[in-house]
Amino acid sequence: MSDPGDTMGDVLLAEIAQTSEAVSASPARKVKVAALAACLRGAAPGEAAVVVAYLSGELPQRQIGVGYAALRETPPPAGEPSLTVAQVDAAFGEIGAVAGKGSVARRRELLHVLFARATGAEQGFLVRLLSGELRQGALDGVMAEAIAAAAGVPAAQVRRAVMLRGALGPVATTALADGAAGLAAFTLEVGRPVRPMLAAAAPSVDEALAKIGGPAAVEWKLDGVRAQVHITGGTVRVFTRTLDEITGRLPEVVAALKELPVRDAVFDGELIALRPDGSPHPFQVTAARTATRTARDAPQVPLSVLLFDVLHLDGADLLDRPGHERGEALARVVPGPLRMPRIVTADPGEAKAFFDDAVARGHEGVLVKSPETPYTAGRRGAGWIKVKPRHTLDLVVLAVEWGHGRRAGLLSNLHLGARDPQSGGFVMLGKTFKGLTDELLAWQTERLRALAVREDDWTVHVRPELVVEIAFDGVQRSPRYPGGLALRFARVLRYRPDKRAAEADTIDTVRAVAPVID
Numbered sequence: 001m002s003d004p005g006d007t008m009g010d011v012l013l014a015e016i017a018q019t020s021e022a023v024s025a026s027p028a029r030k031v032k033v034a035a036l037a038a039c040l041r042g043a044a045p046g047e048a049a050v051v052v053a054y055l056s057g058e059l060p061q062r063q064i065g066v067g068y069a070a071l072r073e074t075p076p077p078a079g080e081p082s083l084t085v086a087q088v089d090a091a092f093g094e095i096g097a098v099a100g101k102g103s104v105a106r107r108r109e110l111l112h113v114l115f116a117r118a119t120g121a122e123q124g125f126l127v128r129l130l131s132g133e134l135r136q137g138a139l140d141g142v143m144a145e146a147i148a149a150a151a152g153v154p155a156a157q158v159r160r161a162v163m164l165r166g167a168l169g170p171v172a173t174t175a176l177a178d179g180a181a182g183l184a185a186f187t188l189e190v191g192r193p194v195r196p197m198l199a200a201a202a203p204s205v206d207e208a209l210a211k212i213g214g215p216a217a218v219e220w221k222l223d224g225v226r227a228q229v230h231i232t233g234g235t236v237r238v239f240t241r242t243l244d245e246i247t248g249r250l251p252e253v254v255a256a257l258k259e260l261p262v263r264d265a266v267f268d269g270e271l272i273a274l275r276p277d278g279s280p281h282p283f284q285v286t287a288a289r290t291a292t293r294t295a296r297d298a299p300q301v302p303l304s305v306l307l308f309d310v311l312h313l314d315g316a317d318l319l320d321r322p323g324h325e326r327g328e329a330l331a332r333v334v335p336g337p338l339r340m341p342r343i344v345t346a347d348p349g350e351a352k353a354f355f356d357d358a359v360a361r362g363h364e365g366v367l368v369k370s371p372e373t374p375y376t377a378g379r380r381g382a383g384w385i386k387v388k389p390r391h392t393l394d395l396v397v398l399a400v401e402w403g404h405g406r407r408a409g410l411l412s413n414l415h416l417g418a419r420d421p422q423s424g425g426f427v428m429l430g431k432t433f434k435g436l437t438d439e440l441l442a443w444q445t446e447r448l449r450a451l452a453v454r455e456d457d458w459t460v461h462v463r464p465e466l467v468v469e470i471a472f473d474g475v476q477r478s479p480r481y482p483g484g485l486a487l488r489f490a491r492v493l494r495y496r497p498d499k500r501a502a503e504a505d506t507i508d509t510v511r512a513v514a515p516v517i518d
Helices: 013-025 029-041 045-055 085-097 103-116 120-131 140-151 155-165 168-184 205-212 251-258 283-291 323-333 348-360 438-450 507-513
Strands: 198-201 216-221 225-232 235-239 264-272 304-313 342-345 365-369 380-387 391-402 411-419 426-432 452-455 459-462 467-472 474-477 485-488 491-495
Touching: 013 029, 013 045, 013 085, 013 120, 029 045, 029 140, 045 085, 045 140, 045 168, 085 103, 103 120, 140 155, 140 168, 155 168, 198 507, 205 216, 205 348, 205 365, 205 380, 216 323, 216 348, 225 251, 225 283, 225 304, 235 251, 251 304, 264 283, 304 323, 342 348, 348 365, 391 426, 391 438, 391 507, 411 438, 411 467, 411 507, 426 485, 438 452, 438 459, 438 491, 467 485, 485 507
Parallel strands: 198 380
Antiparallel strands: 216 342, 216 365, 225 235, 225 264, 264 304, 365 380, 391 411, 391 459, 391 467, 411 426, 452 459, 467 491, 474 485
């Protein structure tokens, strides 16, 4: 594969802004793909990753310390476009590196210099990029197709490379430089996390089994934290679903996994804090352990690990093997106490009894899995289907209203949105302030103010980054919201810091999980 540090070209920021405008203006997937591909064809391999990031509404640096306040006032725009993508990326890197006393003023000064060199259209693009409001439909699936079109390679090969590499940028760099041969060099590497396979949803076990169409594995769905485990040479490393490493926070988990009889392996599983009787602690207890920076600082609540899949075992990649083969391989090397409880059945009654038992033990529900499906990382396919006893959705906070009465001075009423796979934006489904404890109110006020992009007397509009799990009683038609739907009796269960907005549920999932009530 080519070195991602190859000399960058000179794609103008104006080209990125124009492409963004074209992508935003069309609801058609093919049009979006064509516009993105045309822009990528003009990029040198060394700048492809930055171009992909900007058109996806992301910064390669992730955060550079620029908030909404710094974007309120911009200098007069330049008359002609001159800024290149490389120059903007370098400026963002310099801004992000500023620290210490006077850093806020210095970042604003550098931002002012950058904006002074940008035209009006470029300034508008930069503001949307930095504020997280670049909602134009350049989602991972669309961008993967665009990379494939630009490089003249099969889209399936790009998607697989993204799955294995965990990011679009390096894949775009390689595809444009080396084509299909370069992409073929992406393989599963023990020690480098891959994107996790995701599950679709069904309202009942019967419907999930019907979708599978035969015998299926039915296993507990825990209220825990997803974990990908890499073992090589006696070293254990643990990654979250967002591919962040948390090994140092989990000494008891590492100790348990070191005992497995494997030379090198990659497992998928779940971390959860359990009480002595086997019932789960509240999710916040598990989340606090995985969020704590060091084991020394962690609360003394041990985490259990339950593995449910194996992607690599002693030199053999198992990603493309059917689910039942991976299950057999898992059972050979992982003892029962470290494996997720499961049954294999085609009997709806037996599956329902297993579901009821899981729920009675305090777990979320079950996952129903096809014995034939490969591990399709990073995608929600029909091979895995989750079933919960109540309607829940992972939604994105789009805005929040100031509270009143005892909630005065706190951000309270959440505006909730589901992802729209077609537009790349979000479909608002309603508001809620129910289920919020005093602790959550204080936390979300601080967190959402940091994500603010604009506000008026009553409402703070935020970057669509924060995922919240919402319980609800049904979906009803509503002319109030653009999608024509609204959640009935929505209430907050918890925030999901372990999930990205791109993993939130879609409007299609909303329709599938609960029938629409007139």
